[in-house]
Amino acid sequence: GEDVEQSLFLSVREGDSSVINCTYTDSSSTYLYWYKQEPGAGLQLLTYIFSNMDMKQDQRLTVLLNKKDKHLSLRIADTQTGDSAIYFCAEDPNTGGFKTIFGAGTRLFVKA
């Protein structure tokens, strides 16, 4: 079945890089997403990558996709305290739409 797995917790020092990892199961997924959820708020799309790409860079964010291993990672450069949040990896399986599959979420804690 469809499943998205990610580690639950990551702690880094301010200024360091953060790397959040994710594995997914549906090889037909065309879109893979990273959503951010701050405390008491809804989810917000951070970035996404098409399955025919290996890498996407957007300012401090770098997404790497290893389609063979079904592994997705999000690197945040120069992590700031404002980056503290829960990061959800998500896949858009080719099931006709609407059913985005979310991972459990990685809670990023940035120490000043």
Add this chain to the structure above:
Amino acid sequence: DTEVTQTPKHLVMGMTNKKSLKCEQHMGHRAMYWYKQKAKKPPELMFVYSYEKLSINESVPSRFSPECPNSSLLNLHLHALQPEDSALYLCASSQDTSGYTGELFFGEGSRLTVL
């Protein structure tokens, strides 16, 4: 306007009450969603409306009743809820792109407590 607005932000209700959660978007999106999120868990899909018609009901108990009065509004009517229904209820919208969901735009959520 790229916002999804949800009201109320907080709701406390007894098990015999009837209340409603409301959601509004003005991005012209034709797909609207209700998700339920428990603490430290990912959002769980409840309902999807596509072009104002109920497209997906993820076997949600009938004490939750969705309604889509028009393309901008989505309601969730609540009746005879249980304490375990306490959660953050998130509304989302997306362009109804055939085959894939695309980016979901989420509201801030309505935090529901059932006593």
